[in-house]
Amino acid sequence: MNVDVPLVTDATTTRLTVITPDRGWFDWRLGQLWRYRDLVGLFVWRDFVSIYKQTILGPAWHIVRPLITTLVFVLVFGQMAGLSTDGAPQFLFYMTGNIAWTYFSSCLDSTSKTFVTNAPLLGKVYFHRLAIPVSVVLSNLIAFGIQLVILFVAMAAYVLTGTAVHLTSWALLTPVLVVMLAGYALGGGILVSAVTTRYRDLSHLVTFGLQLFMYLTPVIYPMSAVPPRLRWAMTLNPLTPVFEGFRFGLLGVGTVNAGQLTMSAVVMAALLLGGVMLFTRVDRTFMDTV
Amino acid sequence: MAPVISVERLSKVYRLGLIGGGTLTDDLSRWWAKVRNKPDPLTKIGQEQSTTGRGGTFLALSDVSFDVEQGQVLGIVGRNGAGKSTLLKILSQITGPTRGRVSIRGRVASLLEVGTGFHAELSGRENIFLNGAILGMTKAEIRRKFDEIVDFSGIEPFIDTPVKRYSSGMYVRLAFAVAAHLEPEILIVDEVLAVGDAAFQKKCLGQMERTAKGGRTVLFVSHNSQAVTALCTRAILLEHGQLVEAGSPRTIIDHYLRTVQASAERMVDRTWRSADEAPGNDHIRVRRIAIVPAEGGAQNGVDMETPFRVEVEYWNLAPGARIIVNLAFYAFDGSPAFETFSLGEHRWDGVARPAGLFRSVCCVPANLMNQGEYRIRVVFLDPDAVTLFDLHDGAVLTVHNRGDAKMPWFGRFIGHLHPRLAWSTELIHRGHPVDRVSAGVGDALLEAL
Numbered sequence: 124m125n126v127d128v129p130l131v132t133d134a135t136t137t138r139l140t141v142i143t144p145d146r147g148w149f150d151w152r153l154g155q156l157w158r159y160r161d162l163v164g165l166f167v168w169r170d171f172v173s174i175y176k177q178t179i180l181g182p183a184w185h186i187v188r189p190l191i192t193t194l195v196f197v198l199v200f201g202q203m204a205g206l207s208t209d210g211a212p213q214f215l216f217y218m219t220g221n222i223a224w225t226y227f228s229s230c231l232d233s234t235s236k237t238f239v240t241n242a243p244l245l246g247k248v249y250f251h252r253l254a255i256p257v258s259v260v261l262s263n264l265i266a267f268g269i270q271l272v273i274l275f276v277a278m279a280a281y282v283l284t285g286t287a288v289h290l291t292s293w294a295l296l297t298p299v300l301v302v303m304l305a306g307y308a309l310g311g312g313i314l315v316s317a318v319t320t321r322y323r324d325l326s327h328l329v330t331f332g333l334q335l336f337m338y339l340t341p342v343i344y345p346m347s348a349v350p351p352r353l354r355w356a357m358t359l360n361p362l363t364p365v366f367e368g369f370r371f372g373l374l375g376v377g378t379v380n381a382g383q384l385t386m387s388a389v390v391m392a393a394l395l396l397g398g399v400m401l402f403t404r405v406d407r408t409f410m411d412t413v
Numbered sequence: 414m415a416p417v418i419s420v421e422r423l424s425k426v427y428r429l430g431l432i433g434g435g436t437l438t439d440d441l442s443r444w445w446a447k448v449r450n451k452p453d454p455l456t457k458i459g460q461e462q463s464t465t466g467r468g469g470t471f472l473a474l475s476d477v478s479f480d481v482e483q484g485q486v487l488g489i490v491g492r493n494g495a496g497k498s499t500l501l502k503i504l505s506q507i508t509g510p511t512r513g514r515v516s517i518r519g520r521v522a523s524l525l526e527v528g529t530g531f532h533a534e535l536s537g538r539e540n541i542f543l544n545g546a547i548l549g550m551t552k553a554e555i556r557r558k559f560d561e562i563v564d565f566s567g568i569e570p571f572i573d574t575p576v577k578r579y580s581s582g583m584y585v586r587l588a589f590a591v592a593a594h595l596e597p598e599i600l601i602v603d604e605v606l607a608v609g610d611a612a613f614q615k616k617c618l619g620q621m622e623r624t625a626k627g628g629r630t631v632l633f634v635s636h637n638s639q640a641v642t643a644l645c646t647r648a649i650l651l652e653h654g655q656l657v658e659a660g661s662p663r664t665i666i667d668h669y670l671r672t673v674q675a676s677a678e679r680m681v682d683r684t685w686r687s688a689d690e691a692p693g694n695d696h697i698r699v700r701r702i703a704i705v706p707a708e709g710g711a712q713n714g715v716d717m718e719t720p721f722r723v724e725v726e727y728w729n730l731a732p733g734a735r736i737i738v739n740l741a742f743y744a745f746d747g748s749p750a751f752e753t754f755s756l757g758e759h760r761w762d763g764v765a766r767p768a769g770l771f772r773s774v775c776c777v778p779a780n781l782m783n784q785g786e787y788r789i790r791v792v793f794l795d796p797d798a799v800t801l802f803d804l805h806d807g808a809v810l811t812v813h814n815r816g817d818a819k820m821p822w823f824g825r826f827i828g829h830l831h832p833r834l835a836w837s838t839e840l841i842h843r844g845h846p847v848d849r850v851s852a853g854v855g856d857a858l859l860e861a862l
Contacts, residue, residue: 142515176534249506407509
């Protein structure tokens, strides 16, 4: 057994760790998170692989689920309620909204439960605590990527059958919008997870709040369908420009401008900052309160 | 050379009662009271507000300071609740200290549990990577050592089977194989690693020894005095969160055993003088619980070779009650050893009892129980098995092993029972197996002729 490897003792490789009661609000140790990148990678892989063990469809669930949801949306909101889609094909309209929302809400939901669901693990071993929420956001990104490909396939199918799909230059912003969604979910999620270590109330609020929040965000309807006297309220929701922008890029429908998007990015940065600050404050002592 | 680990005036305060009860309204009312300079509305009346902390706090570690030099194997010794686990958790960065400071030079790996983060649905191979990364290895390191790990675990044929199909033995072997291949500069090990059978213990402890010989530093928590004296180069003793003594493992263990004995005596014979203090309810009030060795003198606890009695004295407060006394023996780790009932006892079993003071005595024969510390739970039942009163910590029984029969490794037999059973061995035939066959043939031939 090869355990007698000589200990490296030169000053450059010896790592000094100092443990003190108070960690400043800005002691994030992101370098350490980088050292745990392999762990983040393995968490991503675990989350992606383990859910579909012992299933017949396996990762195909990532395709089946949004397709069915989209069909139900088309049926309920498109056919029965007759909501406007700004002239875009209903299937594509609901699918874009749906996959973006699914990504955001599932990231937020799981990251907000970081401390509570991982308590047994976190109570036994140390690694950079942000490794867990970051890996959640990344593993959901894989699912989102798959769904985006399906969306492109559907768009191609529409084009081939003669229905015009108005791709705009905003489509190039899609990666930015996805990063913003991830930032919102991560920032909000870790903020909630930090608070839920003390107040469990908040985790209930998140689960049901997310359901309601979907209706306050232009997911199943366009901004243009909102009565003008209520639009100001919609603009208070920082996710509005992200969803409108996402759809404007891919389908050419949506009410959004660069200013709104920039504002939303600023809000996201603030949320992420606050989340990381609170999270790193709490992660040292949460084992005592969870 | 600077110490590898330097602990300075470390303290840890836990807030009691708040755990799980943290709702926003509580905190708001607490804050509102503070603003108005009123006392905390949620503090229970009569709770201490001074000395060791505010009401509802618990000082798990208090002003602990020590240094660990490179290559040292430091044993951390103390009773349950002395603060050992808290200390390990702070050193492993699982929880933060309330006061004080620790500096650690080098890469730390802590093994507070085997198989942390194992995922049941994933295969052995997948779990090696996952568990290795959780313990702080990089993917490249794991890949390099993968074959060794599999080899060490001895479960190669099942390496692609989900670990949920593993037996618990295989699971532990795989988990330990991963842990054994960590190459930290500082290893922190909790005694959970020392459970399991003798061979597993040997592997664990041998591994620690090798780690230390390779110039690494080891911190080792244990109740096992033999292991501490054999493996450690230095030890510290914790008591009620304070560092009582630091020194050679021998001195520390002697000190530790004396304190253990002293407090075990208090639990060996418990008498409640006043009825108010005595545990009980409207049916039953316990007056005395005692463990009495047959050969007299409870000073030294009970030997594996000593028969002893468990005596329970209690007031029956409900005239006409039919009472069954149940003694349940639990090992130190909480696992049940066995239980026994007063059924079939000749005088009062199934008989309606008048109100009054009773004494039930249970005799435990010699050569039944294994060495170790056991908690005795006393339950009073009625004939329909309805619990009348349940005393979880009735008494603490310490069974020593002073005998000559020792296991080759650190002297504890497995299991909770160590009955002396009738054994016999006889010589059936002298010689080699081949002789036996030919002799058999010869005999048959002789008979045929």
